[in-house]
Amino acid sequence: MSAQTAEEFLTEIQKKAERGELLYIGKELRRLDDLEKVLGSPIYTNDLIPRNTLYARLVLSKYPHAIIKSVSVSKAIGYPGVRYVLTHKDVPGLNESSTIIPDRPLFAFNKVRSTGDIIAAVIAEKPNRAQEAAELVEVEYEQLKPVFDPVEAMKPEAPKVHDDGNIIKHVKVRKGDVEKGFQQADYIIENTFRTQHQDAAPMETETAFAVQRGERILIIGSMQTPHHVQAAVAKVLGWPLDRIEVIQAVTGGAFGPKSDEPPYDVASIAALGAIKTGKPVLMSMTREESMIAHTKRHPAIITHKTGVKADGKLTASKVQIVLDGGAYASLGVLVIVRATFHANGPYEIPNVWNDGYKVYTNNTYTGSFRGFGAPQAIFAAESQMDEIAKKLNMDPLDLRLINMLRPGSKTSTGQLMDESCGLPECLDAVVKASDYRKKKKLYSKQDGKIRRGIGIAMLHHGNALGPEGNDYAYVHLSVEKNGKIHLGTGLTEFGTGAISGLAQIAASALGVPIDYFTIDRPNTLVHHETGPTVASRVTVIGGNAARDAALKLKQKVLPVASKVIGCKVEDVQIVDGYVYCKEKKGKSLSWEELVKEAYEANIELNTLGYYMAPSCKWDEETGLGSPYNQYTFGAAIAEVEVDTETGLYKVLNYYVAFDVGRAINPKSVRGQLYGGTVQGLGYAMMEELVHREGYVVNPNLKDYYIPTSLDIPEQIQTFIIEKQGSMGPFGAKIVAEPPVVLPGPVIRNAIMDAVGKGVNSLPITSEKVYKAIKE
């Protein structure tokens, strides 16, 4: 660098600009928030509380379905160290803690519908005093007949969880003539698949801290969507929004439940407690409270009936999905939409008939969780494909090659796939890397008790919200006098690195290195309401808003540069933090110098970027149309080794390819492929939050197994495919969620390849494999 003259340096930069090189896109840059994390700095909610903070503990329902006859808190209030006991009587506004359908009270009062229902919260000087006093809250119940099986719950005579029927939502896809399709088929294959409750188990549980400050209340908490928490607390308190300041603390994992109703509960309880006691209150769920009282992944019962020609061409697919919604609707009313639209897998099928139901039961409630209905739907769809291949005596790869989505084909809802459909490339990448054909042949000739198998699964995943809501985002940029650029948004970081990605996108649009950027904490009184941080939509939707904010900022500084340099506005270039004239006349400026000039010229350097995705059009009755603006595609192959005498198996190799449009930060993309795959392997192989008669049997990390470092395959080979999409900045597509989807079906199919029998329910325990072999 030192040997280079300023002139040479400028020439080099200019060359970069002419090449249109993207200096900060597709680069494995470090995250902007990593230093505080590796130092163990006090950045999470529970690290930030003052010494005089009081602690809240929940009183949960003793029964899955019962009338509450009375609640007495007098003994609990008399317990040493207890300051207050909150019940529904303490709610000044609406006793409601719901996202979409107002069916869930913050504090249960007339009846309880699950063992996760909150009846009271004890507030005490120490957590263990609150815990002990919680046992002293006396609740008189009259038990009601419960219903736990969602299929039973759909029957008219079933006990009603709420006043109306138990079917909360029915989603349909009707394409072509499914009966005609079955008539055209040479074979009809029918199977039923089941999935379990999965707990997201973020390492940090749901937590919120509240303190009253004059007319306002300040809430600091762990969450995905601070503006929704603000609105929820406003409803409970009966206060206007501007009196409620919600700051998202650094959040220790989220995975979906923290976009759903649990953060409303902890924030509302902390706020009510702070108001009632006049002290700061922390409502931090214990792991047990969290695993009982927060939302989980819906168990599903999925039936497939598929028609296929002898040559492998699919003619018709009829799918019914029944999701166990538990006691409340939550965001689950949208989960069933995504599940039903993706129910047939990534295939072109001329005749489709899908019915998706989300159903109330007296199990604990289920809702948003990474994948949002796709893990259940794709497990069934991709398992069904291997059952079809078996019936046809065809290689499952060939069956997929015949029917898969590619540019020019149409989805189950009739949406045309354009050139951005990278599914063939994804499949090709994992087939080649795994040497699939050779291994398939090799493994078909095994005997002996230890057998290997190889399996495939793939998916399409509609991007961002689509039918789930208005897909918009705001991003603020403001520049300090020293050139430092603050990026602020109501979108949140909880581990994916997506917010650092926004800085990369803004940096590219502005022409200033990412080192100048700093991320501000999301604050509802500072940042625009910007929709939920869900559906992996930060990069795609937020990225466009970040780009917009950066371009607006550029429009503000260009005239200043033009004046100082003495160059036409349209000839001013900003590249890598240097500002110069295209014609190489006049002087060049650094970004800092330009900002200083702007300040002196009284140009305020704040911009608000906005993006709203094009609206998606589909028919409510038939599901037909284009429910999503673009799709992410993925394929995986796994090899397993099964001990046929015991059913024990292990994953030898895992290959996964995703078409992410454009990897803004490939290192962060791989982080999602690894992390999502391992969370998906937990779902596939070991995780089940067991409900027995409405009670959670294993609400702790001793009996609920999540993968440890010794449970993972030796390596996961990842492949990033980039077929640019129409919506995201630089062609980016979403990535964080779908990697969790593939392990379920790919492990199942690999085991079927090894032992000849498939396990049609998750998790695929060794016991189930053993039983399948012995049947």
Added chain:
Amino acid sequence: MLVKVNVNGIEREVLVDPDDRLLDVLRDEFGYKSVKEACGTGDCGLCTVLMDGKPVLSCLVPAFQAKNHKVVTLEGLNSDPLMKKIQDQFRAHQAAQCGFCTPAMEIMGWHLLNRKKEPNKQEIKEAISGTLCRCTGYYDIVDAIYDAGRPE
């Protein structure tokens, strides 16, 4: 009861109840917030600290048992050259996603690298097997510790 304990090289005295956990004393009395609670039942490993050089789960250690012992948290290692190397590798590998398990993972990595020069990946996986992470799938953490154990 009054407990004398050396935390991060500083002699401390603290009044504790019999049911106070070392975890709470470290966080609430001494302000060492790198020590995390994610289960409270000894299953996740995120409250790991070093007691007389050995990893212990501070949620399972009654505070009085730390009497006359030496306790080290991540805050006490932040200026240690080996820990700095580990932290640099965690940043380079994006091994801290949500960051909640990061302090415990770094302590386990540091403890391993002090016992064993240039461990292989299986040895690293074994060393961190008692520490749960829900974000990374462990690969980037293993790579970070692996690279921190190699010569520059």
